[in-house]
Structures are given as C-alpha cells and as structure tokens.
Amino acid sequence: xxxxxxxxxKTYRTGDEAVRVLDGVDLxxxxxxxxxxxxxxxxxxxxxxxxxxGLDSPDTGRLVVDGTDMARATDAQxxxxxxxxxxxxxxxxxxxxxxxxxxxLAFQARLAGRYDAAWASELAQILGLEALLQRYPEQLxxxxxxxVAIGRALAARPRLVLADEPTGNLDETTGDAVMALLLRLVxxxxxxxxxxxxxxxxxxxxxxxxxxxxxxxxLEPVA
Ligand code: ADP
Ligand code: MG
Numbered sequence: 001x002x003x004x005x006x007x008x009x010k011t012y013r014t015g016d017e018a019v020r021v022l023d024g025v026d027l028x029x030x031x032x033x034x035x036x037x038x039x040x041x042x043x044x045x046x047x048x049x050x051x052x053x054g055l056d057s058p059d060t061g062r063l064v065v066d067g068t069d070m071a072r073a074t075d076a077q078x079x080x081x082x083x084x085x086x087x088x089x090x091x092x093x094x095x096x097x098x099x100x101x102x103x104x105l106a107f108q109a110r111l112a113g114r115y116d117a118a119w120a121s122e123l124a125q126i127l128g129l130e131a132l133l134q135r136y137p138e139q140l141x142x143x144x145x146x147x148v149a150i151g152r153a154l155a156a157r158p159r160l161v162l163a164d165e166p167t168g169n170l171d172e173t174t175g176d177a178v179m180a181l182l183l184r185l186v187x188x189x190x191x192x193x194x195x196x197x198x199x200x201x202x203x204x205x206x207x208x209x210x211x212x213x214x215x216x217x218x219l220e221p222v223a
Contacts, residue, residue, distance in 0.1 A: 025128025
C-alpha cells in the first residue's frame with residue numbers, strides 16, 4: 001500500500017475553542033490508484049492532505065506513506081519523503097517568480113537529485129510548455145502556470161501525487177484540460193493520486209471516491 005491511514009484525528013485549538021476536524025479517518029491507497037477526496041468547504045480535506053504530506057502531524061492515529069510511518073520518522077526522513085516520494089500540486093500554483101519556466105519545472109527534481117533531462121523535455125512536450133520555457137511565471141496564464149506546477153510535481157517521478165483542488169482557480173474548460181494532463185501523467189508514471197476536489201464531475205474521473213463529513217470518511221454513495 002502506498003498510503004495507509006488508520007484512526008487519524010486532528011483537533012485545532014483557537015483560544016479556548018477546540019474543533020475536531022478529523023475524527024478517526026481510515027484510508028488506503030494502492031500504488032497506481034487514483035482517489036478523489038470530496039467534502040464541503042471546511043470539512044478538513046486540506047488538513048488530511050497536509051497530514052499525508054507530512055506538513056503537519058495528526059493528534060492520534062497511524063499514517064504510513066510509501067512505507068514510512070510518519071509518527072516514527074525523523075524530521076529529516078519526513079523531509080526526504082516530501083522531496084523524493086511525494087509530488088504536491090495546490091490550488092495556488094506557487095511557482096517561483098524569479099525563475100524561468102524551465103527552472104521552475106526542474107526545481108523539485110533537482111532538489112531531490114533526480115533531474116532527468118530526457119524526462120524533463122518529455123514533460124514539457126506533453127504539457128505543451130516547450131515554447132514557454134524561457135518565460136517567467138507572471139507571463140503565463142493560470143492554466144499554463146498550473147501545467148508547470150504539475151510538471152514540477154511529476155519531474156522527480158514521485159510515487160504519490162497529492163493534489164488539493166488543482167483546478168480550483170481555473171475556468172472549467174481550462175481546468176478539464178489540466179486535469180486530463182494530470183491524469184495522463186499519473187497513469188504514465190504509475191504514481192498513486194490523492195486529489196481533493198469540490199467537483200463530482202472531476203471526482204468521477206478517478207478510480208475511487210471518498211467523502212469527508214463530520215470528521216470521517218464515507219465511501220461516496222453510488223449515483
Ligand atoms: P477544507 O480543505 O475541507 O476546506 P480545511 O482542512 O482547510 O478544510 O479546514 C478544516 C477546518 O479546520 C476549518 O474549520 C478550518 O477553519 C480549520 N482550520 C484549518 N487549519 C487551521 C489552523 N491551522 N488552525 C486553526 N483552524 C484551522
Ligand atoms: Mg481545502
């Protein structure tokens with residue numbers, strides 16, 4: 001299993017108020033599988049994704065990501081997993097403004113020591129970015145920027161791709177095209193995909209769907 005979550009809980013405290021956002025989440029994702037995570041705004045989708053990415057820790061429960069038990073791993077091991085094993089795509093494209101597109105695309109893979117020029121140029125070609133490599137992020141449209149962010153996430157050939165509403169800032173047509181590219185690249189590399197989305201239509205394109213509500217996951221009712 002690429003990802004196993006069991007009994008994961010997370011409570012946020014602000015002042016003297018405590019909100020239990022995740023209340024015993026169980027989840028598995030196999031290698032090569034794609035899973036859509038849906039749920040209302042504020043239901044804890046991003047929180048769960050952040051825990052899986054090792055950006056934050058659960059209060060209780062077990063989280064094993066690509067064979068690494070997150071609670072037992074050192075900070076360095078978690079950082080290595082994020083760098084080498086996991087690709088992250090967010091709603092905000094988060095490109096580095098001072099780097100051109102070629103350097104943005106290569107950034108993650110270089111950090112991981114896994115830059116592969118042939119794969120980088122194949123990615124640029126698949127993502128339709130070849131003519132844009134010398135430009136800077138501010139000179140690209142939203143859809144183009146998100147294609148760069150997807151390329152950056154896939155450049156180190158991560159075993160797990162985590163995407164948090166990756167088309168949330170794009171219009172529907174552009175979002176659909178970006179989504180198709182993401183799914184194509186995930187399939188081509190054999191990565192597992194956990195994607196947060198508001199859209200039942202996009203969720204339907206993934207292998208499985210789970211719904212987060214009142215801190216727990218439910219299998220999406222079959223329509
Ligand atoms: P979603 O991604 O499903 O919209 P989030 O995981 O972002 O939901 O947030 C779930 C709930 O936790 C929300 O009520 C949000 O306000 C709260 N929350 C998220 N992050 C924090 C934080 N760092 N501190 C306090 N509350 C937070
Ligand atoms: Mg969110």
